[in-house]
Amino acid sequence: MSENSFYENLLSLPDLKVDSIEHLPSKLVIHCHLSVKTGQCPVCQQKTTSINQYTERVLQDLTIVGKQVYLKIRIPQFECQNCHRYFSYELPFADANKSYTYRQSKWIFELCSQQPFTEVAALVNLSNKTVEHLYYEHVSKRLQVKERFKNVRQLGIDELSHRKGKGDYCCVLTDLERGTHLDILPDRKKETIIAYFNDLGAGICQQIQVVSCDIWDSYILASRQCFPNAEITLDHFHIVKALNESLDAVRKSLRKAYQTHQEFKNIKWLLFKQAQNCTEEQTHLLNLAFEKSPTLHQFYIQRNRFHTIYQCATDAENMTHLLNDWIEQATKLEHPKTNKFIKTLQNWMTNIASYANTFATNAVTEGLNNLIRRIKRISFGMPNFEHLRLRVLAKNI
Ligand SMILES: [Zn+2]
Structure with missing residues (x-):
């Protein structure tokens, strides 16, 4: 087997053909082209074989034996014979405006759940900002809040101080039976909680049978209003x-x-x-x-x-x-x-x-809140609420 076909098999990316490999001390640059001959116009859907020019994209892919992998790909730009628009072929394995493949992005995301962004950034040779952005985008895309509440019957409501000493508390919602975080709300006001559950819909509210919460008027009053079938127990x-x-x-x-x-x-x-x-x-x-x-x-x-x-x-x-x-x-x-x-x-x-x-207690919530504290520690305090929320919820998406 030639070296090119060896790497082609190893990469296993659709339509990707390897032309040559550059072995550099810390990275592999793999020069490739695509085997596609026709493109479909995104405007009029007409198929065409007319290629106007080629452009080059560089994508970071998964590391191979400790070497960073860059794919240099020649991408055809087609010209539609019908409406005369130019359009580039869209790769099935990377986002149009990203500098890494989907699988590399998934790997970076997984690294981020274990260590601070700065460490991951150094490891994958990207900027802190890019890694951070990639991580939050990944979570937002996969987060399906309604889906998280499916089959929840026992709800825990507790608070957690977001920034120590600032007196700003956020409200932590947990599934007491499964021991998982459902969501985090920016504050613990009655209106915030009611608006949140109204948004989730009557179906979810009606399936809640037990609520366990702290002695805090807003929690009790909001629960009474939102969950018609629930028995509310103070923790x-x-x-x-x-x-x-x-x-x-x-x-x-x-x-x-x-x-x-x-x-x-x-x-x-x-x-x-x-x-x-x-x-x-x-x-x-x-x-x-x-x-x-x-x-x-x-x-x-x-x-x-x-x-x-x-x-x-x-x-x-x-x-x-x-x-x-x-x-x-x-x-x-x-x-x-x-x-x-x-x-x-x-x-x-x-x-x-x-x-x-x-017999409902918030013991599970307390344990989960330790997890949030740990996340805050590795993220150096994490002042942005939405980022804290996404990091916590990313634990089980
Ligand atoms: Zn067209």
């Missing part, structure tokens, strides 16, 4: 976090009031830990603190009781009953922080108690 993790914050507020005030007392030092994490997971020594430390402050002990007991409700409630009705009972006890603590928490419970009782029916 367990966020509720317990709010309760732990009130327990911690008590600890902080004790630390402040009794600065010389060792008992209130270094117990923050012990207070948050589940009682049954504490070692003997840890339990002892907690008991010393409780002896000094019966109030703290009371808070601790109530927090643990609250945990038990989540574990034992048999259905939403039973959970509502247990929570109301809990509120009655906790009200006696008469602490402003606890009162605030109680108010939250009362406001959203139905959506909190629905946990015992749905």
